[in-house]
Amino acid sequence: MQTxxxxxxxxxxxxxxxWQMERAAEKDHLLEAESAARHASPVPVDSLGPTDVPLHARASGRYDEHLFLLDNRVRDRRAGYEVLAPLRLADGAAVLVNLGWVAQGASREQLPTVEAPSGTVEVTGLAMTPEPPPFALSDRETFAPGWPKVVQTAVPATLEQELGYRLRPVVLYPDGSDVAAHKVKVMHDFGPSRHHGYAAQWFGFAVVLVIVYLWHGLHRGRQRRNEEWKQ
Structure with missing residues (x-):
């Protein structure tokens, strides 16, 4: 059984x-791309498809009044939301812009009052494709009536179901905003070093397992020799 x-x-x-070493390499690549994106000239957001790394992008248009509140966003131990606003583009599609964090009301039923800037605006920032929530069984989400809508995911393909028009497959985090700085901080906090630590931990378990197996094997062999000698 031991064998x-x-x-x-x-x-x-x-x-x-x-696997953790592979994740560390992916995070290295992600952080290198984020650093390069911050120093690169922004590209038009309508030229972007889904991307595994941050890119510097720009978009211009007018904000739709229909806003989303991305749930379960915690800042300084306070519960809140991140405000996602669709920015309508010239081709009729839109891109989600993260306008930042707002605190939760006194209860879950009391939603914060949020508004997007009016008029034509130009936004530059980091463009990233959101990851779907873990353990999601479907790309559909059930929404409560009314606006703003509280959502559990920022995946554009899910949110465009409520808007009636197409969303670009990225979310823009405006340059110089608190939410962009927080996003970059999280990327660095959960960087390669953490995965290297996990990799060393699992490798340590493997080493201990082999040592214990060999020790038990030697111990059993010694016991058999002692029993044979007594006979």
Whole structure:
């Protein structure tokens, strides 16, 4: 049984270690792309498709009055929302712009009052494709009536179902905004070093497993020799 357990667990521990190393390499690539994007000239947002790395983009248009409140956003231990505003583009589509964080009301039923800037605006910032929420069984979400709408995901393909027009597959985080700074901070806080630590932890488990297996093997061998000597 011990041999079987070792044969099962050892590949699992090593596999998790290598997976964390791959995640660390991905985070390295992400942070390099974020640094490059901040120093690059912005590209038109309507030229972008889904992207795995941050890009510097620009968009101009007028904000739709229909806003989304991205739920479960915590700042300084206070619950709140991030405001997502569709910016209508010249081609009739729109791009979601993250206008920043607002505190939750006294209760979940009391939504904050939010408004987008009026008139024609030009926005430059980091463009990122949101990741779908973990364990999502469908790309559809049930929305309560009325606006603004509280949502659990910023995925454009999900939110455009309520708008009736197409959303670009990225969210813009405006240059110089608190929400953009927070996004970059989170990327660095959950950077490669954390994954390196997890990789070392799983590799350590594998080493301990092998040592314990060898020690038990030597111990059993010594016991058998002692029993044979007594006979």
């Amino acid at each position: 079987l357990g070792t044969l099962i667990l050892l590949p699992v521990f090593l596999g998790l270690s290598f």
